[in-house]
Amino acid sequence: MATPQDLSVFVRHAPGGVAGMELAVDGIRCAGCMHAIEDGLAREAGLLSARVNLALKRVTVEWREGALRPEAVVERLAALGFKAYPFLPADQEGREAREEARLLRCLGVAGFAAMNIMLLSVSVWAGNASDIEPSTRDLFHWLSALIALPTAAYAGRPFFESALRALRAGSVNMDVPITLGVVLALAMSVVETWQHSRHAYFDGAVMLLFFLLVGRYLDQLMRRRTRDLAGNLAALKAETATRLAPDGTAVALPIAAIVPGDLVLVAPGERVSVDGIVEGGRSELDQSLVTGETAPATVGRGERVYAGTLNLSGALRVRVEAAGSGTLLDDIDRLMSQAVENRSRYVKLSDRAARLYAPLVHATALATFLGWLALGLGWQQALLIAVTVLIITCPCALGLAIPAVQVVAASALFRQRVMLKHGDALERLAELDTVVFDKTGTLTLPEAGILNPEAVPEAERAEIAALAAASRHPLAQALAQALGASAPAQEVREYPGQGLTSRCGGSERRLGSVDFCQAQEQADVAIRAHPDASLIAYRNGDRRIAIAIGQRLRPQARETVAALQEAGFAVMILSGDRPQAVAPVAAALGITEARAGLLPGGKLELLDGLARKGRKVLMVGDGLNDAPALAASHVSISPVSASHLAQSAADIVFLGDSLAPVAQAVAIGRKARRLMIQNLWLAVLYNAIAVPVAIAGLVTPLIAAAAMSGSSLVVTLNALRARSTGGGSAP
Amino acid sequence: MNIIAILLPLALLLGATGLAAFLWCMRSGQFADLEGASWRVLRDDDMVEPRPDGQP
Numbered sequence: 001m002a003t004p005q006d007l008s009v010f011v012r013h014a015p016g017g018v019a020g021m022e023l024a025v026d027g028i029r030c031a032g033c034m035h036a037i038e039d040g041l042a043r044e045a046g047l048l049s050a051r052v053n054l055a056l057k058r059v060t061v062e063w064r065e066g067a068l069r070p071e072a073v074v075e076r077l078a079a080l081g082f083k084a085y086p087f088l089p090a091d092q093e094g095r096e097a098r099e100e101a102r103l104l105r106c107l108g109v110a111g112f113a114a115m116n117i118m119l120l121s122v123s124v125w126a127g128n129a130s131d132i133e134p135s136t137r138d139l140f141h142w143l144s145a146l147i148a149l150p151t152a153a154y155a156g157r158p159f160f161e162s163a164l165r166a167l168r169a170g171s172v173n174m175d176v177p178i179t180l181g182v183v184l185a186l187a188m189s190v191v192e193t194w195q196h197s198r199h200a201y202f203d204g205a206v207m208l209l210f211f212l213l214v215g216r217y218l219d220q221l222m223r224r225r226t227r228d229l230a231g232n233l234a235a236l237k238a239e240t241a242t243r244l245a246p247d248g249t250a251v252a253l254p255i256a257a258i259v260p261g262d263l264v265l266v267a268p269g270e271r272v273s274v275d276g277i278v279e280g281g282r283s284e285l286d287q288s289l290v291t292g293e294t295a296p297a298t299v300g301r302g303e304r305v306y307a308g309t310l311n312l313s314g315a316l317r318v319r320v321e322a323a324g325s326g327t328l329l330d331d332i333d334r335l336m337s338q339a340v341e342n343r344s345r346y347v348k349l350s351d352r353a354a355r356l357y358a359p360l361v362h363a364t365a366l367a368t369f370l371g372w373l374a375l376g377l378g379w380q381q382a383l384l385i386a387v388t389v390l391i392i393t394c395p396c397a398l399g400l401a402i403p404a405v406q407v408v409a410a411s412a413l414f415r416q417r418v419m420l421k422h423g424d425a426l427e428r429l430a431e432l433d434t435v436v437f438d439k440t441g442t443l444t445l446p447e448a449g450i451l452n453p454e455a456v457p458e459a460e461r462a463e464i465a466a467l468a469a470a471s472r473h474p475l476a477q478a479l480a481q482a483l484g485a486s487a488p489a490q491e492v493r494e495y496p497g498q499g500l501t502s503r504c505g506g507s508e509r510r511l512g513s514v515d516f517c518q519a520q521e522q523a524d525v526a527i528r529a530h531p532d533a534s535l536i537a538y539r540n541g542d543r544r545i546a547i548a549i550g551q552r553l554r555p556q557a558r559e560t561v562a563a564l565q566e567a568g569f570a571v572m573i574l575s576g577d578r579p580q581a582v583a584p585v586a587a588a589l590g591i592t593e594a595r596a597g598l599l600p601g602g603k604l605e606l607l608d609g610l611a612r613k614g615r616k617v618l619m620v621g622d623g624l625n626d627a628p629a630l631a632a633s634h635v636s637i638s639p640v641s642a643s644h645l646a647q648s649a650a651d652i653v654f655l656g657d658s659l660a661p662v663a664q665a666v667a668i669g670r671k672a673r674r675l676m677i678q679n680l681w682l683a684v685l686y687n688a689i690a691v692p693v694a695i696a697g698l699v700t701p702l703i704a705a706a707a708m709s710g711s712s713l714v715v716t717l718n719a720l721r722a723r724s725t726g727g728g729s730a731p
Numbered sequence: 732m733n734i735i736a737i738l739l740p741l742a743l744l745l746g747a748t749g750l751a752a753f754l755w756c757m758r759s760g761q762f763a764d765l766e767g768a769s770w771r772v773l774r775d776d777d778m779v780e781p782r783p784d785g786q787p
Contacts, residue, residue: 030770031773034770052764055767112750112753116742139735143739
């Protein structure tokens with residue numbers, strides 16, 4: 001690269017003269033990659049350590065301050081065959097990681113306590129069946145209390161705090177019955193032990209905490225993983241800008257280091273990575289990512305450019321107004337807030353279950369207590385039975401039912417190169433009945449390409465590419481990029497508005513308009529096959545070629561749309577592009593409902609209309625103009641090539657060019673939801689059997705322990721079935 | 732019954748050792764990358780290369 005790179009913004013400086021950097025690495029797939037990276041970096045002098053995190057696809061490197069430039073690490077990784085993108089971990093990641101560590105510590109403590117109390121409890125149960133001495137039993141119970149009480153005070157805090165928060169806010173959540181159950185069970189057990197009775201529920205209370213913490217931990221793991229991967233995504237986009245210093249020197253900087261007020265240079269063929277005002281230069285911009293319109297627009301001094309547009313013909317100097325997060329067109333900004341307002345608040349499955357569950361549990365326990373009192377039992381015994389009802393109904397299985405499925409399904413999605421940004425997107429995916437696609441950049445690839453590659457002979461490719469690279473015409477630039485041109489051809493004469501010629505050896509080569517190359521015959525063939533394409537012609541002696549340049553469909557777009565239609569979804573296209581450009585794509589994909597020329601507000605209106613009719617819409621889009629629609633739809637998916645705003649509005653992001661992940665995500669979402677519902681029913685079934693037994697006062701600590709662990713295991717095993725996704729076939 | 736006086740503390744001590752080991756593992760970041768760790772164990776980089784002359 002000609003312009004020097006500067007990555008110093010990403011370096012964090014630790015005390016003791018150690019500098020470090022986090023890199024997201026593209027293409028770490030297996031242990032081999034991990035070893036190659038670690039061994040390769042170990043040979044770099046000055047590096048203190050390099051460690052790959054295979055789960056997160058990241059590398060952490062540390063070096064002695066001043067021994068190394070951060071750019072050298074990236075270069076070294078590139079030499080090893082890995083593209084690495086440094087990034088700054090967000091503050092939020094740190095907070096989530098601490099919360100996860102705390103839950104894991106609680107889980108460890110609860111697990112330790114549950115095992116040791118069980119050791120004592122099993123002896124008591126065995127002794128109760130034979131001839132244990134009451135004094136020994138009391139000793140065992142007191143020992144259990146000694147372990148259980150501090151454990152509950154420590155490991156139960158996540159639940160107690162959440163329950164208190166809910167009560168203070170005047171509402172009830174799942175943690176209220178949990179807290180009540182655990183506290184009452186422990187208190188009753190202490191009283192029972194005091195009175196030398198046969199049964200104590202220390203084991204039940206602690207085991208309950210253990211299983212619930214497993215569910216809570218999985219939930220947190222899921223949340224953190226999705227957030228970390230979202231952080232990687234931002235890094236993988238690897239946007240850089242070339243900053244011009246006041247003295248005219250140019251330095252390539254990551255977008256995170258650009259601040260408003262900087263002057264950046266945007267070369268032809270580059271994507272604009274900032275929002276700002278043009279200070280110098282003239283060029284044509286492909287704004288399809290922003291507006292959906294595929295025809296290039298001309299910009300000059302004083303005009304505004306937006307991140308995501310592609311600079312086609314001339315170099316531009318742009319005064320930065322916003323980088324990274326991006327300023328927005330005022331329109332879009334207004335529409336975004338409207339969209340967020342309109343989105344019906346989705347209530348998560350687990351929350352809906354909790355809302356039903358908590359009052360039911362409390363009512364049952366209270367009714368049991370009052371019922372036994374009325375039947376003439378002493379208040380203490382009646383309370384004991386009511387507490388066993390609380391313990392038995394405590395939502396162990398319910399707490400595991402949904403997080404377990406989410407974690408398993410999310411890793412299945414990740415293997416298909418689909419990243420979830422919200423855990424509940426899985427549930428929402430399963431409720432769809434309509435899929436709406438944007439056209440430009442979503443159904444089609446973001447970059448223009450050659451539509452008739454069969455017309456371009458292999459032998460001439462390098463020559464055509466070199467000629468094309470010599471021209472500044474947008475079509476020629478696109479052609480050069482598609483053919484992978486390295487160096488522009490020398491000794492070229494350009495005829496403005498017609499094309500260029502190069503004389504090499506004896507024969508003359510021409511590249512330019514169809515008339516210029518007299519390739520009318522070939523052009524007719526090409527235009528018949530690709531009516532919406534722009535044509536560029538090439539002539540070498542008597543051989544003439546017409547090359548059709550235009551937007552190609554994403555790989556597997558046809559199969560994906562067909563699979564979705566077959567699965568019973570209504571498929572639509574809502575595009576901001578011209579009707580002439582939308583119609584052929586719709587026809588090629590077999591989509592009958594296609595709307596063209598829509599402004600962002602129009603898309604939003606149509607989606608609102610669909611929502612009012614009770615349709616659940618999946619929006620797939622990538623442009624800035626799609627962002628409000630993505631935010632407003634029931635669930636939304638973006639390709640990784642999408643604009644910043646679209647990606648942050650979307651619930652799910654897929655990697656790669658192929659469109660197939662869309663259908664796979666829908667299939668996995670449906671399967672996951674089916675398993676969640678199954679799990680909830682399993683939990684209900686368990687309660688239907690266990691609760692009457694508990695109300696009858698027949699539950700001993702042994703039965704409670706067996707029922708709780710049994711139901712939790714069944715639910716977890718059922719969740720593991722989300723792993724087998726059968727290659728993403730229809731649900 | 733005296734055996735209980737030995738066995739119970741012993742059992743609790745063993746359990747507490749396990750818990751301490753778990754907390755130590757956590758603090759040293761061994762749960763940060765479960766996927767990588769399963770492969771790392773297969774590496775031979777801690778083995779001493781045998782000398783070419785066959786001497787240990």
